[in-house]
Amino acid sequence: MKQYQRRSLIAVVSGIVVFAVCASTLLYFAAQKLGRQLARDSNYIVKHIDAAVNERSKILSHLNSLSADSCNSDNLIEMRRALFDAQYVIDIGFFKNDELVCTTGAGKLAKTIPDNPPDYIRADSNDNKPVRVRYEPQLYLLLFSDRAMEVIIVRQGNYNLIIDSRAFNDKVIVSTQWEVLYKNSDNIFHLGGVEGTYKQVKTNAFLAYESVIKCSNHNPGYCTAVQLPWSQFFANNQFLLIISLILISLAGVSSGLLIDYSLAARRSTVTRVRKGLKKGSFYWTYQPIICLHTGNVVGCEALARFEDKYGVLLPDQFIPIIRKTNLTWRFTQAMIEKVLCELTTVEALPRHFKVSINIFPCDVETGNIALLKDIPALTDSRFIICLEITEDEYLDSTVAHTHFKNLVEAGFNLSIDDFGTGYSNLKNLQNLSFHQLKIDRTFVQDITTQGLKASMIPNIMALVRKFNYTCVAEGIETNEQEAILKQAGVHYGQGWKYAKPMALREFKAYLKLQMV
Numbered sequence: 001m002k003q004y005q006r007r008s009l010i011a012v013v014s015g016i017v018v019f020a021v022c023a024s025t026l027l028y029f030a031a032q033k034l035g036r037q038l039a040r041d042s043n044y045i046v047k048h049i050d051a052a053v054n055e056r057s058k059i060l061s062h063l064n065s066l067s068a069d070s071c072n073s074d075n076l077i078e079m080r081r082a083l084f085d086a087q088y089v090i091d092i093g094f095f096k097n098d099e100l101v102c103t104t105g106a107g108k109l110a111k112t113i114p115d116n117p118p119d120y121i122r123a124d125s126n127d128n129k130p131v132r133v134r135y136e137p138q139l140y141l142l143l144f145s146d147r148a149m150e151v152i153i154v155r156q157g158n159y160n161l162i163i164d165s166r167a168f169n170d171k172v173i174v175s176t177q178w179e180v181l182y183k184n185s186d187n188i189f190h191l192g193g194v195e196g197t198y199k200q201v202k203t204n205a206f207l208a209y210e211s212v213i214k215c216s217n218h219n220p221g222y223c224t225a226v227q228l229p230w231s232q233f234f235a236n237n238q239f240l241l242i243i244s245l246i247l248i249s250l251a252g253v254s255s256g257l258l259i260d261y262s263l264a265a266r267r268s269t270v271t272r273v274r275k276g277l278k279k280g281s282f283y284w285t286y287q288p289i290i291c292l293h294t295g296n297v298v299g300c301e302a303l304a305r306f307e308d309k310y311g312v313l314l315p316d317q318f319i320p321i322i323r324k325t326n327l328t329w330r331f332t333q334a335m336i337e338k339v340l341c342e343l344t345t346v347e348a349l350p351r352h353f354k355v356s357i358n359i360f361p362c363d364v365e366t367g368n369i370a371l372l373k374d375i376p377a378l379t380d381s382r383f384i385i386c387l388e389i390t391e392d393e394y395l396d397s398t399v400a401h402t403h404f405k406n407l408v409e410a411g412f413n414l415s416i417d418d419f420g421t422g423y424s425n426l427k428n429l430q431n432l433s434f435h436q437l438k439i440d441r442t443f444v445q446d447i448t449t450q451g452l453k454a455s456m457i458p459n460i461m462a463l464v465r466k467f468n469y470t471c472v473a474e475g476i477e478t479n480e481q482e483a484i485l486k487q488a489g490v491h492y493g494q495g496w497k498y499a500k501p502m503a504l505r506e507f508k509a510y511l512k513l514q515m516v
């Protein structure tokens with residue numbers, strides 16, 4: 001797998017991991033919220049179960065304690081009084097010999113009604129009479145004989161109660177499905193809600209977190225099973241969910257991009273430069289040098305550029321790396337080969353065309369510079385080769401002086417580059433075999449603001465004249481800069497005012513126009 005493919009894969013995998021972590025976190029909080037909702041609903045239902053059981057116990061204990069043996073007016077008043085205060089009970093009946101004799105709603109019955117067998121019988125902790133409970137999905141109360149009601153009928157002693165099994169306020173319950181039930185060791189008895197919910201929940205028919213079973217602590221056996229499906233939960237929280245999904249998708253994508261970027265950045269330095277030298281990622285551009293007095297092109301400076309599959313690197317980025325990794329000489333050799341090969345294809349060139357190439361000061365120190373005169377492509381070329389060397393402490397040394405002397409004898413021109421920016425020793429100007437001095441562009445740019453550096457240009461020009469140098473000013477961008485430099489006696493200029501560094505094709509076209 002290629003390097004950039006591996007990098008893309010890592011970025012994609014990291015993006016997915018971040019997305020998955022964020023999505024899991026979101027799911028975790030959603031599960032907590034869902035769990036809290038189910039707990040709220042189940043607590044609410046159990047609270048009502050307890051309240052209904054208490055109410056039933058209180059009413060039936062009281063009525064049974066009256067020991068009435070017939071449905072007289074006193075008994076009916078007591079029954080109606082109890083109903084008046086009740087929250088869950090909707091009717092109370094009185095039995096004699098297991099026959100319903102009267103109810104609070106209908107009063108004394110013309111015809112008694114036999115009692116039905118209960119679903120289950122439960123002992124009452126407050127009373128020795130057993131409690132018989134029956135669920136009736138469709139009961140027609142004697143008072144409302146046209147409306148079927150879902151009720152729980154509880155009988156104890158001579159009385160029974162009708163409890164509306166929909167007594168729980170559905171609106172408060174958010175869960176979509178719930179069931180109220182009574183369970184003993186053998187059976188489960190449905191008392192309200194959606195029948196079968198408990199069994200489904202028990203047999204794990206639902207996903208995790210979306211259902212809960214809660215039993216009463218005060219009334220053993222009474223429980224509720226509550227269910228709120230994830231789909232419904234998400235539908236209830238749609239807006240929040242969409243925002244969260246957008247945010248975590250953004251987090252996934254941006255972390256993928258960030259990792260991609262940082263991996264590329266890591267590769268972009270040393271490895272890219274080293275590999276780029278082998279694979280030909282470097283190419284050279286040409287910036288014309290103009291005679292300020294005639295306006296003619298007299299030469300060019302070759303300036304390196306870098307581009308590989310990861311993108312572009314600027315000279316400020318790759319030149320220090322080339323220096324640090326001791327690739328300077330290999331780089332210079334590659335440059336000479338490429339630049340000469342390219343410029344040789346340019347037919348229309350002015351006579352004595354000067355090609356300026358940059359030399360690393362460290363190659364002066366190591367002596368590599370001496371090898372230049374053994375490169376026939378350089379010595380035999382039809383161009384004047386100008387070696388631009390930045391000022392450096394080492395240029396002071398006798399060895400350096402010897403190298404320069406030999407190079408000049410072999411036909412090279414020497415130029416002090418970026419004059420005034422680095423190590424400056426005026427002795428160099430006198431002793432070294434330089435032909436040219438190149439004023440750094442910071443001096444030129446200072447002209448517009450009339451800064452300190454600009455004020456030094458006349459002094460530099462005095463030195464140029466004294467030592468009989470030619471002078472090039474680099475970084476000329478405006479007519480004003482050109483005019484001042486020209487007046488100061490600068491011979492040549494280089495800068496965006498004339499042209500930016502150009503690839504060979506553009507440079508050829510540029511030269512063609514200039515030569516017309």
Ligand SMILES: Nc1nc2c(ncn2[C@@H]2O[C@@H]3COP(=O)(O)O[C@H]4[C@@H](O)[C@H](n5cnc6c(=O)[nH]c(N)nc65)O[C@@H]4COP(=O)(O)O[C@H]3[C@H]2O)c(=O)[nH]1
Nearest residue numbers: 303304315319335358359360475476477494495496497501
């Ligand atoms: N703002 C502004 N800038 C202008 C203007 N005219 C030219 N320049 C820029 O000024 C720099 C002149 O090159 P340098 O001083 O030799 O400075 C060069 C040189 O020291 C080094 N370099 C570039 N190519 C090579 C190379 O092939 N070999 C070596 N040894 N060094 C190189 O990198 C430095 C930077 O090169 P570049 O980024 O190409 O920057 C170039 C050029 O693009 C202008 O009007 N305005």
